[in-house]
Amino acid sequence: MSGLQLQALLPIITLSSLILIQMMFIAFARNLRLTVSISVIALLLTALSFFPMVDHLPISATPLIQLDGFALFYSGLVLLGALMVTFLSYDYLRDQGERQDEFFMLLLLSCLGALILVSSNHFASFILGLELLGVSLYTMMSYPTRGLFTLEAALKYLILSGVSSAFILFGAALIYAIEGKLGFTELAGMNHTSAASGQFILLMGSTMIFAGIMFKLSLAPFHLWTPDVYDGAPAPVTAFLATVSKGAIFALALRLFTTTGLIDLDPLLRGLSFVAMVSILAGNLLALLQDNVKRILAYSSIAHMGYLAVAFVVAGKAGGQIMAMEAASYFLFAYFLTTLLAFSVVTIMSIADHEVDTTNLGDYEGLFWRRPALAAVFTATLLSLAGIPLTAGFIGKFYIFSIGVAAEAWLLMAFVVIGSGIGIFYYLRIIFAMTKAPRTDVKIEIPTASGWVAVVLTVSLVLFGVYPSPIIDLIGELMISFG
Amino acid sequence: MTESPLWPLVVYFFAVIALVLIILGLSSLVGPRSTMQRATIEPFESGVVGIGSSQIPISVEFYLIAMFFVIFDLETVYIFAWAVAFFELGLFGYLAISVFILILVVALIYEWKSGALDWGVKKRVGLRE
Amino acid sequence: MTEAVMVPMEHGLALAAILFSIGLIGVMVRRNIILILMSIEVMLNACGLAFIVAGARWGAADGQIMFMIILTIAAAEVSVGLGLLLQVHRRLRTIDIDSASRLQG
Numbered sequence A: 001m002s003g004l005q006l007q008a009l010l011p012i013i014t015l016s017s018l019i020l021i022q023m024m025f026i027a028f029a030r031n032l033r034l035t036v037s038i039s040v041i042a043l044l045l046t047a048l049s050f051f052p053m054v055d056h057l058p059i060s061a062t063p064l065i066q067l068d069g070f071a072l073f074y075s076g077l078v079l080l081g082a083l084m085v086t087f088l089s090y091d092y093l094r095d096q097g098e099r100q101d102e103f104f105m106l107l108l109l110s111c112l113g114a115l116i117l118v119s120s121n122h123f124a125s126f127i128l129g130l131e132l133l134g135v136s137l138y139t140m141m142s143y144p145t146r147g148l149f150t151l152e153a154a155l156k157y158l159i160l161s162g163v164s165s166a167f168i169l170f171g172a173a174l175i176y177a178i179e180g181k182l183g184f185t186e187l188a189g190m191n192h193t194s195a196a197s198g199q200f201i202l203l204m205g206s207t208m209i210f211a212g213i214m215f216k217l218s219l220a221p222f223h224l225w226t227p228d229v230y231d232g233a234p235a236p237v238t239a240f241l242a243t244v245s246k247g248a249i250f251a252l253a254l255r256l257f258t259t260t261g262l263i264d265l266d267p268l269l270r271g272l273s274f275v276a277m278v279s280i281l282a283g284n285l286l287a288l289l290q291d292n293v294k295r296i297l298a299y300s301s302i303a304h305m306g307y308l309a310v311a312f313v314v315a316g317k318a319g320g321q322i323m324a325m326e327a328a329s330y331f332l333f334a335y336f337l338t339t340l341l342a343f344s345v346v347t348i349m350s351i352a353d354h355e356v357d358t359t360n361l362g363d364y365e366g367l368f369w370r371r372p373a374l375a376a377v378f379t380a381t382l383l384s385l386a387g388i389p390l391t392a393g394f395i396g397k398f399y400i401f402s403i404g405v406a407a408e409a410w411l412l413m414a415f416v417v418i419g420s421g422i423g424i425f426y427y428l429r430i431i432f433a434m435t436k437a438p439r440t441d442v443k444i445e446i447p448t449a450s451g452w453v454a455v456v457l458t459v460s461l462v463l464f465g466v467y468p469s470p471i472i473d474l475i476g477e478l479m480i481s482f483g
Numbered sequence B: 001m002t003e004s005p006l007w008p009l010v011v012y013f014f015a016v017i018a019l020v021l022i023i024l025g026l027s028s029l030v031g032p033r034s035t036m037q038r039a040t041i042e043p044f045e046s047g048v049v050g051i052g053s054s055q056i057p058i059s060v061e062f063y064l065i066a067m068f069f070v071i072f073d074l075e076t077v078y079i080f081a082w083a084v085a086f087f088e089l090g091l092f093g094y095l096a097i098s099v100f101i102l103i104l105v106v107a108l109i110y111e112w113k114s115g116a117l118d119w120g121v122k123k124r125v126g127l128r129e
Numbered sequence C: 001m002t003e004a005v006m007v008p009m010e011h012g013l014a015l016a017a018i019l020f021s022i023g024l025i026g027v028m029v030r031r032n033i034i035l036i037l038m039s040i041e042v043m044l045n046a047c048g049l050a051f052i053v054a055g056a057r058w059g060a061a062d063g064q065i066m067f068m069i070i071l072t073i074a075a076a077e078v079s080v081g082l083g084l085l086l087q088v089h090r091r092l093r094t095i096d097i098d099s100a101s102r103l104q105g
Helices: A003-028 A032-048 A051-056 A069-093 A101-118 A123-141 A149-179 A196-216 A225-232 A235-260 A266-288 A293-316 A321-350 A372-386 A392-406 A410-435 A448-466 A469-480 B007-030 B060-084 B086-113 C009-029 C033-058 C062-092
Strands: A059-061 A065-067
Touching: A003 A032, A003 A051, A003 A059, A003 A065, A003 A101, A003 B086, A032 A069, A032 A101, A065 A069, A069 A101, A069 A235, A069 A321, A069 A448, A069 A469, A101 A123, A101 A235, A123 A149, A123 A235, A123 C062, A149 A196, A149 A225, A149 C009, A149 C033, A149 C062, A196 A235, A196 A266, A225 A235, A225 A293, A235 A293, A235 A321, A266 A293, A266 A410, A293 A321, A293 A392, A293 A410, A321 A372, A321 A392, A321 A448, A321 A469, A372 A392, A372 A410, A372 A448, A392 A410, A392 A448, B060 B086, B060 C062, C009 C033, C033 C062
Parallel strands: none
Antiparallel strands: A059 A065
């Protein structure tokens, strides 16, 4: 193994060794502040360890890991998300029970899984990353000792996620049976080589992988778990699930489908268009019926994953790949900022509550009079989710729309427009609820760390909504070295 | 490869089924009919009378130990695979497995210190009061 | 590789697919969480079998390595599942999944 390859593994090595150090600190000197500081240091050091290799991209270190601009961008997003969730969880967990240190270790482990996932170039690293991400996430979900909902959400997610992992694995086994290879790049250009029976098994395998990934991304026919898990899981963990977990899996799916050429399979592409349309419609329509902020956010995330699937479809059309990747990356960046901000507001609202999270729409009534700043932040988030101009969400949606138009996918675009129209309705409902007369006068404390998270995210939300070109340039630069 | 005939297997299969049917049929025809009696539903019809339910609650520690067993048992799979290919892997393999075992040791120390291996009363090291 | 491989690959894959379906049906039909976890284990092991069969076709170790990874994953999933189960049992005194349905989708 050469020095360069070792360098490419450096982020993973850094994070793993810091997790071990943190584990030892927890074993010998249990101290929540110390644990959280190690977490923050670990995330920052990992981010720093990416810099030495920026000039050498793309590097493939072992057949398992492929580091290119694409992986770099998504690693950055993952680390950003994990850092924000660390701060939120610190405030959320601080006053609950006694053993909170392991939560942060699990958070780092989950983050490690996500990092492996975004740079994975092989089914083995895919599965390992996915499970590292997933298994730590179930444990994080069930961590707080408040109420039964968290346990129930964790159990539900564990069972369904296990099933979907099994689907992905079986699909990979079928592809391996026909092609004899497990690396994504080696698999490029398959499905033109084999006989008819082989073609059938390949299609079966691809469909199973596709179904498994759709489940993890909570796209429409497989979305039923989403609202329950979002509602039951503690707010910071929901934020992690909605951003880091989904973002990493999306990055992997994009790499898997484009490099292996699975996207060229016509039935899959058709299935993807269908899934995108159903997700947009189902997510937006079902959100109208909800009175629970977390559930509304869950359905809205289903719809947002539907918009992302549009980028997938465009990536499958001739010549649309790079363009689609840029659009998807910006959209996901905006989605990260917005969703993290939304859940940080929910977290701040829920900290005082010791049984369940504060999620009923009624609890948010009068927020404008009780805590104007918090309400303003939440309003900015909701406007960004709805895609109103001057927010990052608008640029993201506009980007998706423009590639859709360029690829002449008119039917899909009709769904995007209709979905966004319905979306504005339920986002405005929350905003109107906040302007009503307050029910209680109980003061909402805003803890320091979460407060700063909200401030930073709001500023970037507006900044990149007004002046998005730095990020767009960065994405354009990084996507060149894909593959 | 010589194709061995399939029919002996088929004959064997049906012979087994026939034998089972004959034994069951004969014993129900010839054997004594027992009516429901006082001791019929006892677990050991003419033995010691059982006391209490067999569904006794099992201590949670057993589950914890079972989980540790599952995890640590599987690590041997990897170490075994490395041992089989010891000479081919050379120094790099040795370093890799050392890292692997180091991680396991760290995990074991963690489990020990956090009191997961104690039986009965957990020591619960380092908890804030 | 000698020519002693007598089972064609398709048969092995079919067996794995049958096992996988049994596991899937188990997950959907069963109400007891332990049995659901066991069904997931069956599904994962079916994947392992499929990998072994495919690996035997190519005469490569990849399939067996994937099987080891699957074993590890299954152990991790089930350990966490059992831990959650113990918590549920401690609080609810039952492991019937229907009693854990306060959240309604």
